[in-house]
Amino acid sequence: MRTRVKICGITRLEDALAAVEAGADALGFVFYPPSPRYVDPAVAEVIIRQLPPFVTSVALFVNESAEQVCAILDQTGIDLLQFHGDESPEYCAQFSRPYFKALRMSPDIDVAAETERFALSRAILLDAYRPGVPGGTGEAFDWERIPSDLDKPLILAGGLDQNNVAKAISRVKPYAVDVSGGVEAAKGIKDSSKLISFMNEVARAN
Numbered sequence: 001m002r003t004r005v006k007i008c009g010i011t012r013l014e015d016a017l018a019a020v021e022a023g024a025d026a027l028g029f030v031f032y033p034p035s036p037r038y039v040d041p042a043v044a045e046v047i048i049r050q051l052p053p054f055v056t057s058v059a060l061f062v063n064e065s066a067e068q069v070c071a072i073l074d075q076t077g078i079d080l081l082q083f084h085g086d087e088s089p090e091y092c093a094q095f096s097r098p099y100f101k102a103l104r105m106s107p108d109i110d111v112a113a114e115t116e117r118f119a120l121s122r123a124i125l126l127d128a129y130r131p132g133v134p135g136g137t138g139e140a141f142d143w144e145r146i147p148s149d150l151d152k153p154l155i156l157a158g159g160l161d162q163n164n165v166a167k168a169i170s171r172v173k174p175y176a177v178d179v180s181g182g183v184e185a186a187k188g189i190k191d192s193s194k195l196i197s198f199m200n201e202v203a204r205a206n
């Protein structure tokens, strides 16, 4: 099965359409205000309503209030939820959308146990760990630490770019890859040539 691609940190319609044109399967919208890739829900709504069919929109939150998550879901009509903080399984499962949980590869994480804990998560995203930085670090983690028998689709994230994504796919064989910084000209601003190169490398590995 081909590895799918999520391009995260979309803030502009031109970048969303460039990512779709390049072949992205999903687009991530960061609703975490401290992030330089934060996008106002009203802007996200304008972008999402102009996406062609069969492109999944993903709302990314970090320890957000349930009320705010519901308000943004209502405002944007987004397809899928990504929880990237310390959210509990009960918190994640309360919303009217499917979700997947992001786990940061801290030195002491038990990935298998955490994956089992989030029984209703549609997938598990594994991302780099940097203390105090919830995501979008631009750093890769040791892929050898990934258990070989995860019983959920694996989304690999963290420091991916056109130079390492083919190797990542070959070694890890994830369900999907997720990238933000590796396809940017600046934080929150995607670079169309990097998008194309990244997607070409994914295609080469598939």
Ligand SMILES: O=C(O)c1ccccc1NCC(=O)[C@H](O)[C@H](O)COP(=O)(O)O
Pocket (backbone or CB within 6 Å): 008, 009, 028, 030, 032, 035, 036, 037, 060, 062, 084, 127, 134, 135, 136, 137, 138, 139, 157, 158, 159, 160, 178, 179, 180, 181, 182
């Ligand atoms: O992208 C962010 O700025 C961000 C901020 C806070 C929490 C999560 C964030 N991004 C989540 C993602 O899914 C990123 O694509 C992932 O962390 C990989 O980022 P990168 O290493 O820059 O490719």
